Amino acid sequence: MARVASATGPYGGRSASERRAERRARLREAGLATFGAGPGYRETRLADLCRAAGLSTRQFYQEYDTVEDLLCELYLHVDRIVEQHVLDEVDRVAALPMRARMAAMVRAYLSYATRDPRCARIAFVEVAGVSPRVDGQRRQSRARWVELMCSLLDSFASRGELAPRDHRLTAAAFVAAVDGLMRDWAAGWIETTIDELTDELLRMLLGSLGAAPDPAPPTPRPTEPTVRRRPRDRRAMIVRAADDAFAEHGYHRTSMADIAGAVGITPGALYRHFRTKQELLGSCLREGLDGILARVDAACAGAAPADAALPALVRESLRARGVARLWQLEFRNLTPVDRVGMLARAVRLTRRIEAAVAARRPDIAAGERDALGWVVLSVVTSPSHHRTRLPEDAFALLLDAVIDAAIGVEFPRGDAPAGSEHGDTPSDPGREPRTEQLVDAAAQLFSERGFAAVSIEDIGTSVGVRGAALYHHFASKSDLLDEIIDRNNRWIQQYTDRALAEGGDPRDSLRLVLRYYVDFALDRPDLVGTAVSEARHLPDDAAARYRRIHREGIIGWARLLQSVRPELTMPTARVLIHAVTTVVNDAVRNPRLTRRPDLVAELCALGERIALAELPAP
Numbered sequence: 001m002a003r004v005a006s007a008t009g010p011y012g013g014r015s016a017s018e019r020r021a022e023r024r025a026r027l028r029e030a031g032l033a034t035f036g037a038g039p040g041y042r043e044t045r046l047a048d049l050c051r052a053a054g055l056s057t058r059q060f061y062q063e064y065d066t067v068e069d070l071l072c073e074l075y076l077h078v079d080r081i082v083e084q085h086v087l088d089e090v091d092r093v094a095a096l097p098m099r100a101r102m103a104a105m106v107r108a109y110l111s112y113a114t115r116d117p118r119c120a121r122i123a124f125v126e127v128a129g130v131s132p133r134v135d136g137q138r139r140q141s142r143a144r145w146v147e148l149m150c151s152l153l154d155s156f157a158s159r160g161e162l163a164p165r166d167h168r169l170t171a172a173a174f175v176a177a178v179d180g181l182m183r184d185w186a187a188g189w190i191e192t193t194i195d196e197l198t199d200e201l202l203r204m205l206l207g208s209l210g211a212a213p214d215p216a217p218p219t220p221r222p223t224e225p226t227v228r229r230r231p232r233d234r235r236a237m238i239v240r241a242a243d244d245a246f247a248e249h250g251y252h253r254t255s256m257a258d259i260a261g262a263v264g265i266t267p268g269a270l271y272r273h274f275r276t277k278q279e280l281l282g283s284c285l286r287e288g289l290d291g292i293l294a295r296v297d298a299a300c301a302g303a304a305p306a307d308a309a310l311p312a313l314v315r316e317s318l319r320a321r322g323v324a325r326l327w328q329l330e331f332r333n334l335t336p337v338d339r340v341g342m343l344a345r346a347v348r349l350t351r352r353i354e355a356a357v358a359a360r361r362p363d364i365a366a367g368e369r370d371a372l373g374w375v376v377l378s379v380v381t382s383p384s385h386h387r388t389r390l391p392e393d394a395f396a397l398l399l400d401a402v403i404d405a406a407i408g409v410e411f412p413r414g415d416a417p418a419g420s421e422h423g424d425t426p427s428d429p430g431r432e433p434r435t436e437q438l439v440d441a442a443a444q445l446f447s448e449r450g451f452a453a454v455s456i457e458d459i460g461t462s463v464g465v466r467g468a469a470l471y472h473h474f475a476s477k478s479d480l481l482d483e484i485i486d487r488n489n490r491w492i493q494q495y496t497d498r499a500l501a502e503g504g505d506p507r508d509s510l511r512l513v514l515r516y517y518v519d520f521a522l523d524r525p526d527l528v529g530t531a532v533s534e535a536r537h538l539p540d541d542a543a544a545r546y547r548r549i550h551r552e553g554i555i556g557w558a559r560l561l562q563s564v565r566p567e568l569t570m571p572t573a574r575v576l577i578h579a580v581t582t583v584v585n586d587a588v589r590n591p592r593l594t595r596r597p598d599l600v601a602e603l604c605a606l607g608e609r610i611a612l613a614e615l616p617a618p
Helices: 014-034 048-054 057-061 067-093 100-115 116-128 133-156 166-188 194-208 234-249 256-263 269-272 277-299 307-317 322-335 336-359 366-385 391-406 432-447 456-462 476-503 508-522 523-534 540-564 570-587 599-611
Strands: none
Touching: 014 048, 014 067, 014 133, 048 057, 048 067, 048 256, 057 277, 057 456, 067 100, 067 116, 067 133, 100 133, 100 194, 100 307, 116 166, 116 256, 116 456, 133 194, 133 508, 133 599, 166 194, 166 269, 234 269, 234 277, 234 322, 256 269, 256 277, 256 540, 277 307, 277 322, 307 322, 307 336, 307 366, 307 391, 322 336, 322 366, 336 366, 336 476, 366 391, 366 523, 366 570, 391 456, 391 570, 432 456, 432 523, 456 476, 476 523, 476 540, 508 523, 508 570, 508 599, 523 570, 540 570, 570 599
């Protein structure tokens, strides 16, 4: 396929060369993730690669003609970096005797070749048998290593440390042995340390040259032989590490190599337990939900009341704090089979919650019990959206009290407050209508599918903008995401300030902030949903800025709540505010709730009940 021409002029404050360098860097990183830590080169489609890079297929073809071109570039890049480090190390130890110098060379090769397991998998596993072209590159690489070995061995012979002869066959055999051993290591067929690999290869090389290795110093004989065994709970260790990684960084920004590194194993060893990252995600969610259901079922066993499910759910959810976040943010990335299984478990859990609500509020209609069940679930999952810390027992008792307050709410009966006159969502007055359409479309697609699954072409197509005209408005998906989240932040700041100015007292200001937030969230649920779930896909500096602004906004609301309730500590006030906002954020994206005619008034009443919940004595 012919290479797509790139724009040559400056754009967005960056030159064409800077933009191209950024594209290539993102594509190389995506190649490392998909070829080296994901499904592998043969199972990676162009669309998957572009999705991982956050770029379009058009942008890919501006840099490469085929996906194989990217594989070749990564292979040659890795091989040459390792070669340069080995050459540097050989020069550094030039004065050492033969055995020490050869050991330094082998150790340098192995340490740099295995430093990033993704690179090792690409260099030794993924490139094998791809095409005659790639095989030719591999032969050229091995020929360079053979020449390097011959040169080194000849230098030893010139110093009288080896008998003079043609060492090419020995060098070729050693290079082939290293390649085969590293392929088995990278594929996970053997498990060993770099030191053990170094010792084995050094013994092999010295033996082939007729030079015995230096005798090892005597070591005390152990009373019992030391046997290396795999931990029996390795699979559970992998799932726990994946839970933390997926919840912290997201499914698409976490590689199998990251998880393997957290467990202290090779990616190959990880693939023996889970064939794909998607399968591992399914296991994380499945086992997490099964643990929650097991505790809830146990609490309701025998003659226990139905509402015993609620404190059990709170405590297990706090213990497995990341499961709720995985469910909310990564459900879309499960396989169809896993999605069906997760939904079946979710139905079991919601039925337990509905039965618990009915036990505490037998006086309300089924529709209201259903709505309160979703509110309870939002309260239970709210800690997964923040890192506020409280003592475990105190945290659980606080959430128990919040749930009691929410279930006890009196639903408004046709007396919803009049619509507020806060105006439209903040926007830049100079924005073009087409820009506003792109922001709206991006927010909808990001909220529905997730940032990684949407290309900038998808966004442009949804509003009828294609080609270069699209990049007149936004240079990248990240710029669009930044704009969406910035608008969400500006809204919070604007109406927090306005509520403080308009409120007659702190309680009135708190009520106004809540009402403004409900109005906005219902009017722009996609904007809210994107800010909640996709901010982690921003560049690191922008993501850090968002987290800071978001944290400052929550603290501002918490201080307002403390003005109403001076007895609250800051951590407790923050937990309450997070519970309120999570209830609202979930409700405006739940079709079962958005159909309720008095939802604005109901959410305002629920938010006030939660913020003013009667808490247990410390």
